[in-house]
């Protein structure tokens with residue numbers, strides 16, 4: 001596996017691949033890799049001839065007081081996992097490489113960030129859209145794979161790539177879960193054993209919404225209240241419990257077609273998110 005630390009070195013490799021007629025699949029990550037990340041590398045492998053995984057803890061997507069300084073890192077372990085997975089190249093740029101001295105250009109969406117996570121993390125999606133634009137430019141990716149775990153992020157990137165006419169196809173991958181149902185996340189490493197147990201309220205909240213819908217309840221307010229109830233039961237702080245249109249992310253009043261149940265809750269300082277597609281039967 002090749003390891004690149006500068007955009008120009010990665011770009012030279014990407015050009016060589018393209019000249020040889022090979023397509024490129026990119027999986028952007030912040031590292032501390034788990035099976036969720038690796039599942040995306042497998043999707044990229046199925047869709048492209050060469051797979052690049054980037055590891056970059058992007059400072060511009062963290063707000064003041066968030067966990068940028070303590071975000072978990074394990075470069076050696078990550079590189080081993082990627083090599084085992086048969087990834088062709090890892091891209092590990094420095095902050096200065098991604099944000100050259102005096103950088104002042106950002107990519108900002110107008111509407112999609114004004115929902116869900118964007119409401120409590122006002123600079124987050126601007127940072128995500130900006131760094132992904134740079135990663136797409138550096139890797140010349142034909143396909144980029146993002147997890148549905150960060151469903152709003154997937155929509156933001158898909159919209160941005162379309163709006164900016166970027167020559168990259170955005171593909172979503174299903175959420176990979178621990179055996180007990182908790183969605184895998186690098187941030188799960190922060191949880192104390194006690195909070196790890198309480199965190200199961202997050203997937204339980206999605207179960208509750210799904211069960212009500214299956215029983216014929218289509219009033220989104222009732223589903224939201226049930227989701228919030230699961231979080232309250234374990235004494236965690238709810239950020240949002242939402243039932244939204246899967247394209248616009250606007251709240252729905254009634255679940256009459258496909259809808260997305262989405263939730264964010266705080267377990268001590270650790271913010272966990274999860275979501276699930278709901279279908280009215």
Ligand code: AMP
Pocket residue numbers: 028029030031035036037039040145146147148149150173174175176177183184185186
């Ligand atoms: P992160 O390193 O947390 O920024 O995540 C990098 C990519 O992996 C994003 O596209 C995430 O949506 C995706 N991802 C994170 N956790 C999971 C998971 N449990 N299942 C599937 N994809 C995931």
